[in-house]
Amino acid sequence: MPAALAVLMAGLLAFHRAVPNSVGRVGSLLETFLPWLGLALVVLFGWALLRRSATALVALLLPAAAWTHHFGGLLLPGEESGPHDLVVVQHNVSDENTDPAGTARALADAGPDLIALQELVPPALAVYERTLAPHYPYHAVRGTVGLWSRHPLTGARLLDIRPRGITEPWSRGLRAAVHTPHGEVAAYVAHLPSVRVGTSGLASSLRDESAGLLGKALAAEPLKKVILLGDLNGTVDDRGLAPLTSRMNVARRGFAFSFPAALPVARIDQVMARSATVAHLRALPSTGSDHLPVAARVTLG
Known part of the structure; x- marks a missing residue:
């Protein structure tokens, strides 16, 4: 189960534009809170450790990579100054x-x-x-x-x-x-x-x-x-x-x-x-x- 959820989470992070907006604007709702999928990643990591599931831990690399690609740059410190x-x-x-x-x-x-x-x-x-x-x-x-x-x-x-x-x-x-x-x-x-x-x-x-x-x-x-x-x-x-x-x-x-x-x-x-x-x-x-x-x-x- 943790492995399947990890793959699903990776799909939502990487292909959130594919979530339809035709009913209830579900796609926009997901995108509003997209960074918070990182918390779900932490929960799944703890679950995988409790189950001692090597498969789930490997699967978690997918959403971790997707989250880092999308949001990781925002965590980096900004330069103190720049031109103009x-x-x-x-x-x-x-x-x-x-x-x-x-x-x-x-x-x-x-x-x-x-x-x-x-x-x-x-x-x-x-x-x-x-x-x-x-x-x-x-x-x-x-x-x-x-x-x-x-x-x-x-x-x-x-x-x-x-x-x-x-x-x-x-x-x-x-x-x-x-x-x-x-x-x-x-x-x-x-x-x-x-x-x-x-x-x-x-x-x-x-x-x-x-x-x-x-x-x-x-x-x-x-x-x-x-x-x-x-x-x-x-x-x-x-x-x-x-x-x-x-x-x-x-x-x-x-x-x-x-x-x-x-x-x-x-x-x-x-x-x-x-x-x-x-x-x-x-x-x-x-x-x-x-x-x-x-x-x-x-x-x-």
């Missing part, structure tokens, strides 16, 4: 955050060049603007998302990523050009619709539609270098984000699980880049939000 680095922070600050000033100070303490925020609502928005202004003189807000920068911003505009199924006012995307010392970079900030896990599976159709709209906008972006920061309500393995991950580079180092803040099990807050490298991603300490902030070093060279 930008440090960026992404955070869904929560519209129920009772300490926006403390949250803003905590994000600024990480020393980023760019800070992207979601769920900005009055009167907390004014607090973020006031608290971040001394170190981030340039900012743009559209709807409930915003971008703060040490470097000048131009061309800030609303990004329409609202799915057809949402009829109420809904503004969760913006695009701006950041004039860095290393050239002009297009910065996108997005907050995709939430997903829900229920008895019928994963409800992600609105998120997937919004990701498709965002992917089309990224494909049409004329600037070569692009950074995407957002609460994308999905992991980079989730095929629902394929319109984005097929066009953008994702983090090479760091798991940085960001949600829920009390017990993070998945990274749904993402930093991606085009014609640039997300060299390392890490989670920052908890704020007053139900998400953890994530900080990334993006190499433009």
